[in-house]
Amino acid sequence: xxxxxxxxxxxxxxxxxxxxxxxxxxxxxxxxxxxxxxxxxxxxxxxxxxxxxxxxxxxxxxxxxxxxxxxxxxxxxxxxxxxxxxxxxxxxxxxxxxxxxxxxxxxxxxxxxxxxxxxxxxxxxxxxxxxxxxxxxxxxxxxxxxxxxxxxxxxxxxxxxxxxxxxxxxxxxxxxxxxxxxxxxxxxxxxxxxxxxxxxxxxxxxxxxxxxxxxxxxxxxxxxxxxxxxxxxxxxxxxxxxxxxxxxxxxxxxxxxxxxxxxxxxxxxxxxxxxxxxxxxxxxxxxxxxxxxxxxxxxxxxxxxxxxxxxxxxxxxxxxxxxxxxxxxxxxxxxxxxxxxxxxxxxxxxxxxxxxxxxxxxxxxxxxxxxxxxxxxxxxxxxxxxxxxxxxxxxxxxxxxxxxxxxxxxxxxxxxxxxxxxxxxxxxxxxxxxxxxxxxxxxxxxxxxxxxxxxxxxxxxxxxxxxxxxxxxxxxxxxxxxxxxxxxxxxxxxxxxxxxxxxxxxxxxxxxxxxxxxxxxxxxxxxxxxxxxxxxxxxx
Amino acid sequence: xxxxxxxxxxxxxxxxxxxxxxxxxxxxxxxxxxxxxxxxxxxxxxxxxxxxxxxxxxxxxxxxxxxxxxxxxxxxxxxxxxxxxxxxxxxxxxxxxxxxxxxxxxxxxxxxxxxxxxxxxxxxxxxxxxxxxxxxxxxxxxxxxxxxxxxxxxxxxxxxxxxxxxxxxxxxxxxxxxxxxxxxxxxxxxxxxxxxxxxxxxxxxxxxxxxxxxxxxxxxxxxxxxxxxxxxxxxxxxxxxxxxxxxxxxxxxxxxxxxxxxxxxxxxxxxxxxxxxxxxxxxxxxxxxxxxxxxxxxxxxxxxxxxxxxxxxxxxxxxxxxxxxxxxxxxxxxxxxxxxxxxxx
Numbered sequence: 001x002x003x004x005x006x007x008x009x010x011x012x013x014x015x016x017x018x019x020x021x022x023x024x025x026x027x028x029x030x031x032x033x034x035x036x037x038x039x040x041x042x043x044x045x046x047x048x049x050x051x052x053x054x055x056x057x058x059x060x061x062x063x064x065x066x067x068x069x070x071x072x073x074x075x076x077x078x079x080x081x082x083x084x085x086x087x088x089x090x091x092x093x094x095x096x097x098x099x100x101x102x103x104x105x106x107x108x109x110x111x112x113x114x115x116x117x118x119x120x121x122x123x124x125x126x127x128x129x130x131x132x133x134x135x136x137x138x139x140x141x142x143x144x145x146x147x148x149x150x151x152x153x154x155x156x157x158x159x160x161x162x163x164x165x166x167x168x169x170x171x172x173x174x175x176x177x178x179x180x181x182x183x184x185x186x187x188x189x190x191x192x193x194x195x196x197x198x199x200x201x202x203x204x205x206x207x208x209x210x211x212x213x214x215x216x217x218x219x220x221x222x223x224x225x226x227x228x229x230x231x232x233x234x235x236x237x238x239x240x241x242x243x244x245x246x247x248x249x250x251x252x253x254x255x256x257x258x259x260x261x262x263x264x265x266x267x268x269x270x271x272x273x274x275x276x277x278x279x280x281x282x283x284x285x286x287x288x289x290x291x292x293x294x295x296x297x298x299x300x301x302x303x304x305x306x307x308x309x310x311x312x313x314x315x316x317x318x319x320x321x322x323x324x325x326x327x328x329x330x331x332x333x334x335x336x337x338x339x340x341x342x343x344x345x346x347x348x349x350x351x352x353x354x355x356x357x358x359x360x361x362x363x364x365x366x367x368x369x370x371x372x373x374x375x376x377x378x379x380x381x382x383x384x385x386x387x388x389x390x391x392x393x394x395x396x397x398x399x400x401x402x403x404x405x406x407x408x409x410x411x412x413x414x415x416x417x418x419x420x421x422x423x424x425x426x427x428x429x430x431x432x433x434x435x436x437x438x439x440x441x442x443x444x445x446x447x448x449x450x451x452x453x454x455x456x457x458x459x460x461x462x463x464x465x466x467x468x469x470x471x472x473x474x475x476x477x478x479x480x481x482x483x484x485x486x487x488x489x490x491x492x493x494x495x496x497x498x499x500x501x502x503x504x505x506x507x508x509x510x511x512x513x514x515x516x517x518x519x520x521x522x523x524x525x526x527x528x529x530x531x532x533x534x535x536x537x538x539x540x
Numbered sequence: 541x542x543x544x545x546x547x548x549x550x551x552x553x554x555x556x557x558x559x560x561x562x563x564x565x566x567x568x569x570x571x572x573x574x575x576x577x578x579x580x581x582x583x584x585x586x587x588x589x590x591x592x593x594x595x596x597x598x599x600x601x602x603x604x605x606x607x608x609x610x611x612x613x614x615x616x617x618x619x620x621x622x623x624x625x626x627x628x629x630x631x632x633x634x635x636x637x638x639x640x641x642x643x644x645x646x647x648x649x650x651x652x653x654x655x656x657x658x659x660x661x662x663x664x665x666x667x668x669x670x671x672x673x674x675x676x677x678x679x680x681x682x683x684x685x686x687x688x689x690x691x692x693x694x695x696x697x698x699x700x701x702x703x704x705x706x707x708x709x710x711x712x713x714x715x716x717x718x719x720x721x722x723x724x725x726x727x728x729x730x731x732x733x734x735x736x737x738x739x740x741x742x743x744x745x746x747x748x749x750x751x752x753x754x755x756x757x758x759x760x761x762x763x764x765x766x767x768x769x770x771x772x773x774x775x776x777x778x779x780x781x782x783x784x785x786x787x788x789x790x791x792x793x794x795x796x797x798x799x800x801x802x803x804x805x806x807x808x809x810x811x812x813x814x815x816x817x818x819x820x821x822x823x824x825x826x827x828x829x830x831x832x833x834x835x836x837x838x839x840x841x842x843x844x845x846x847x848x849x850x851x852x853x854x855x856x857x858x859x860x861x862x863x864x865x866x867x868x869x870x871x872x873x874x875x876x877x878x879x880x881x882x883x884x885x
Contacts, residue, residue: 017769017793038736038799040769045705067705189768191856191882193863200863202854202881208864213877226872233848235877241851250878252845256866257855258882279841286813287826295841296834297826299815300858302808303765304775304782308859310763312770312793320859323760323775324782324809328816329831333855333862337869339831343839346873349865357861379792380770436734439766439801444808450681450751451805454735 002525003165004185005210007173007409009402012195014184015148016314016382016394021047022182023148025141029057029079029168030154030531034064035436037152037188040313044150053144055137057082058154059431060461060503061496070137073498074127076431077158077418077532083167084413085123085131086138087174088115095142097176104401105173107410114412126415142175146183153190157432157531159419162524166411173408179397189313191440192303196311199368199383200361204235209365225364226348237526239265239519245273252279256333257300261289262441262512265528266484266519283336288443289509300333301326307354308332309376311383315393317371318380418532419520426482426534428466428502430516438507446507458511459492460537461503467493472539479538480504485515488540502535544609548592549616555607562590562602565615572615573624573653575631576693577603578742581702587693588627589653593617625657631691632659633667635745642689642746643753649744650691674719679727682804683740683750687719690747696720696739703797708733720747735800741786754783761788764802765857769793771802782809842874851878 005011020026020043033041041064048054048067056064057072057079065071074082090096091112101108120131127134141147149172155164169185177183189195201208211218219232236244242264244250253274264270274280274293282294291297303310305326311317326332331339334357341349351357355373362368370385370392381392400406422429437455438445445451460478472478474493479486480502489504489511497503506513518533542557548565555564560583565572574590577583583603590602595612599619614620632654639645677685692711697720700706708731712721722731740748756776764771764785772791776784785806789796818834819826842850852870854863863881870879 034734037767037769038734039771039794039797039802042704042797049705191768192763192765192770193858193860194768194856194882196860197854197856197858197863197881200854200860201867202863202879203867204877204880207871208867213871222871226868228872230871231875231877233877235848235879236851238853238880238882241853241878241880244851249848250851251849252841252851254842254850254852254866254870256853256862257857258853260853260882263882279845281838285808285815286811287815287819291815292826294819294826295821296829296838297815297819298834299817302814303859304762304806304809306859308861310765310770311860312763313768314770314793316770316793317860318763318770318772318791320762320765321760323762323777324780327810327814329818330814330816333858334865337862337865339835340838340842341865341869341873343835344843344873346869348868348872351865354859354861357864361860361864379790437800439805444765445801445805447808447811447813448805449807450735451801453681454729454800 003162004169004187007166007169007411008178008185008397009408010396011187011198012396013186013188013314014178014396015182015186017043019182019395020044020148020150021050023047023052023146024144025053025055025147026150027055027057027141027147028064028150029083030156030164031150031152031188032058032062032064032154032433033150033152033188034062036190036434038436040188053140055141059498059501060433069140070133072129072133072137074129076429076501078127078415079155079158079164080160080167080413081118081123081126081415082129082134083171084115084118084415085120085127085134086141087171088118089120089135089138090142090174091115093139093142095139096174100176101174104179104408105410106405106407107412111170111410111412114414117414141171145175145177146180147175147177148183149177149185150188151186152188154531156187156525156527157529159520159522159529160416161522161527163413163416167413169408170410170413173410178408179395179399181395184395187313192312193310195313195315196309196317199311199365204237207364208361209367222364239521239526239528242270242273245277248276251277253277254281254283255290256283259288259290259441259443261293262506262509262514265514265517265530267512267514268485269519283333284443285330286443286447288441298336299328299330300336301330305330306332309358315382316380317368317376317383319373319376419529420483420518420532420534422500422534426536428535428537429500430480430482430533430535431501431503431531432506432513432517433503435505435507438505440507442507442509458489458504458508458513460489461492461494461497463495463497463499463501464493465499466502467491470537470539477540479540480516480535481538482516482533482535484518487511487513487515502537544607546607546609546611546613548613557607559607560603561592561605561607561611561613564607565602571656572602573656574603575649575653575691575744576695578695578698580742581695581698584694584698587691589624591620591623593620599623621657625659625663628653628657628659629663629667633664633669634671635691636671636688643749644746648746677728679729680733680735681751682735682737682800683748685728686747686749689745690720691745692718692720693744695742695744696748699739699742704734704736704738706732706734709739735804736798737800737803738797754778756784759786764798766801766805771798773798773802775806782806846875848876848878850874850876854879854881856882
């Protein structure tokens with residue numbers, strides 16, 4: 001998100017889900033779309049069926065490859081080399097959209113200089129993908145537009161995730177694939193309201209609508225609206241919060257609807273940190289592994305028990321509606337927060353209902369300025385929607401980019417290795433993925449008996465050659481250890497993983513994969529590198 | 541597409557070039573009996589039930605017959621009636637007669653067609669009935685596959701192919717042994733099936749039927765709570781229980797489609813392990829507490845932790861309104877910008 005905000009001026013999906021099936025070329029990189037976003041994947045599969053080029057870049061032979069024109073099976077963590085290599089092919093072949101570049105972009109010359117290191121021979125060596133295939137994919141992407149880029153955590157969860165994102169915005173810019181239908185750079189957001197949480201300023205550096213806390217004018221605006229004085233000091237990000245807890249600097253944590261016990265990279269560190277807190281409040285719908293560590297647990301209402309809005313991956317703000325009563329004394333999260341604030345004597349939390357909160361959001365968040373519950377009755381609206389009569393914005397950057405200059409920024413890049421690569425002691429590269437049948441740490445899906453029946457335990461996916469070299473059969477228990485922790489799972493011997501690469505999900509508390517993963521952070525986005533770490537395997 | 545007018549049973553109806561006669565009739569609210577047609581799928585022309593007669597006395601299946609301006613169509617010609625009645629008789633003759641306890645009762649296309657064409661007990665007595673007795677495939681936790689009720693319309697096969705591009709099922713074997721099958725006729729749970737249930741909701745009979753389905757008493761329009769796609773859902777409710785989820789066909793994001801989690805993953809809502817009261821840790825164990833007790837304790841502890849000693853982790857799983865208030869609380873009441881959420885995980 002931080003990446004696209006710099007290069008394009010907005011961190012969100014530039015185009016809409018319905019536009020995907022209209023693309024002539026789809027480049028899906030770092031997304032296991034049919035597993036993690038199954039209904040959106042229908043659009044990509046439909047396009048491919050009707051003749052569009054589907055280029056899948058993924059270290060594993062994922063299900064989407066069945067529908068692909070080209071599968072670029074690059075080594076994990078080499079996305080920058082792969083994509084910059086493609087861009088060099090495009091520029092060298094004279095396929096760059098110079099009119100778009102000259103009229104809509106900045107910093108192209110410096111960017112072209114940075115392409116020098118990405119000749120096909122070097123790129124082939126780094127990525128393991130035949131140069132010819134990279135060249136073919138690049139030429140299709142550039143010449144058979146509109147071309148749409150889809151990406152997900154396979155791009156962002158790296159210590160150079162922001163560089164990965166920039167390589168993709170560079171690719172879209174160099175081919176003029178922005179600001180028009182069925183093109184764009186489209187990060188697929190994982191959780192139902194991750195877009196909305198970011199929009200609402202549940203981030204350490206911005207108020208709602210990405211208004212910077214460090215900027216005097218936004219501070220002034222929110223101080224006036226809320227009637228308090230505010231800090232202009234940026235707060236800490238997710239991983240940094242756990243570090244500060246560990247160091248004793250943060251002593252109280254209010255944690256809502258999250259299960260870092262299983263989801264945090266290098267989970268043992270997070271667990272140790274939470275144990276050091278003076279006071280931990282966890283608010284959730286179930287007693288999760290994390291909630292068991294809490295001093296106070298507060299019962300929250302689920303989505304079916306409250307009113308409100310979610311903002312989906314394509315920036316569409318949609319209404320959810322209360323269908324049933326919350327169990328026992330459970331309450332909607334906003335009511336709990338308001339009750340705590342009121343008990344502490346704070347003003348400005350006496351809302352009668354969710355519609356009133358949305359009115360306050362709209363009054364302070366320019367991109368939500370035209371949103372109200374009345375309007376949402378007729379269906380969702382895609383932000384930016386600045387005024388009551390604005391219809392919403394399906395495609396971003398049509399006239400100009402959201403950057404200060406209004407022009408998109410080319411980002412010169414160089415290739416950097418992942419923080420932890422396999423060596424003699426830890427010879428396998430572990431990457432994480434997700435199952436179609438489970439969601440995140442499974443606190444909801446693992447309580448659905450049918451889903452549990454379809455997928456009930458963790459499997460370490462491993463190539464037949466690697467399995468043979470370790471004397472492992474299918475369905476055998478194996479010990480997986482990294483420099484940070486160890487766990488066990490059964491093997492699934494499959495050619496989906498190339499030799500040297502093993503893969504696990506993180507849905508199962510019995511095999512907590514994130515005790516293994518690397519906490520190396522991207523310096524800009526502060527995302528941990530859960531997609532690449534080194535492990536060793538031992539038959540149990 | 542240019543507009544055309546055709547006449548069906550003496551009624552002039554408008555249509556657009558490129559439509560089939562069946563589509564034009566349905567668009568005008570006219571019923572032509574049919575079984576293998578589904579508006580989301582390409583016409584297959586398999587069941588032969590939707591036959592009509594054209595003004596040149598040719599018989600044609602209306603699902604494959606393109607409209608033409610000035611076309612005159614009869615759906616009640618004696619020859620049409622005879623053909624479709626015989627076709628339906630043959631389907632009904634081998635069909636189980638357990639309608640009252642069948643999942644599809646009241647919502648069964650075969651019932652509707654049989655009734656419309658006027659199948660009687662006398663008609664059926666002419667046939668030697670041979671109801672099939674293939675074991676029901678109960679391997680999938682969310683739906684059963686009863687081949688004995690299957691009318692081989694292929695809507696499931698085409699849904700899995702045309703809409704889902706999964707191709708877990710297809711026709712197998714020949715003649716009276718024809719069957720819808722997975723690869724190597726394995727139980728459906730061991731096939732490539734992704735359990736999205738799109739075939740189940742389109743099955744015109746109850747060959748594919750959800751397990752333990754309950755008709756909802758009312759439906760509430762909402763949004764799925766799993767991934768970021770934001771599919772529209774209709775939550776089916778009885779009393780205070782969510783008993784079903786259907787895709788919202790009016791929602792522009794999914795137009796009615798759902799995945800396995802969206803359609804079948806709702807049973808966590810009424811799960812007995814849901815948290816029902818606040819809990820406070822006393823002597824190392826979490827014990828039930830009142831809201832007053834919990835709020836007092838939190839207010840006291842938070843009041844002593846203002847500033848950068850405090851952090852809040854909001855959630856990508858809760859609403860915009862929830863998130864807005866949490867960041868407002870953290871900034872305005874706790875006096876810190878230490879607020880983040882799980883976007884990066």
